[in-house]
Amino acid sequence: MARHFRRYQPGDTTALIKLINAASSGGGGSGWTHEAELFAGDRIDTAELLSLLEAPGSMFVLCLEGADLAGCAYLKPLEDAAYLGLLAVRPALQGGGVGKEILRECERIVRDEWDGVSIRMTVITHHRPELAAFYERRGYSRTGRYKSFDRLQAQTGMKVPGLTLEWMEKSLA
Template sequence: MQATTATDRFAFRAAEPADVDAIVELVQSAYRGEGSKQGWTTEADMLDGQRTDAAGVSALLAAPGSLVLLAESGARLVACAHVECQGVTAYFGMFSVSPQLQGGGIGRAMLGEAERIARGEWGCRQMQMTVISIRDELIAWYERRGYRRTGVFKPFPYGDERFGIPKRDDLRFELLVKAL
């Protein structure tokens, strides 16, 4: 794994079980509640409740072919993402950047590092992810990085509060893909 970015502002590393609580806190801060509105990735207008929990993150850490990638600045966790090898395809998810630091290039670097690992270390030829389909600004950000909308949709898990409490009834996920 690459030690630092070209700007040396933060270092990448694989998460360990001791990181679970900090990961949950970061993910929650990026997507839910009033504090998440400091950044542009918030889902607070669409969803209440949790985005993830300690059991979910622990399961990702324990799963074969699964990596929770962290970006740290000093001792501070500033970003995370889950990357999973699924044969020739890698899945990218749980992507979170501290709301106060969004727009500063950390997310772009994190996505690039995840793609590098998937391609260079795992031999994957494609990265895919699911994004809430009404997140136009977020989808446009991914499109500028080479991802394309597929028109393949998956239902939102209404009724399963592990994924949040919906504030609207038109949520669904769209599959985005990029050749690596």
């Protein structure tokens, strides 16, 4: 079935939270990108999702197969770039190209609609080298700049002390 994209609408909240939490926990399939060994609990809840959408210009990009949600990513415009986060693919579909398609669509939006010159993201590079390698194969570079976690799940459910996020970036020029 052909995949297509659209932007988040208020009626998508429940399905989006279910998808992100399943991808994060590895539930609902045999996905490879889960963080169950690093975190306990849900990745996101309604309050956190809605607070992300309060940032001016921010959006969730949804990838659908027919009417079914296959994946998503969060985009937020920055001064000279865009932030990409919460890239999630339904576990049963991981490894089938959905994540690559979502990245391409997000890059298109930033480049063509926002006139952005780059995309930045934060990735658990030390404990998830396979995830960093996925992004590197798509042109994202590790920067050597790190930040601590600020999401609620990390504050309450971190299983591995000292986890950090590394900024990765891709030029769209």
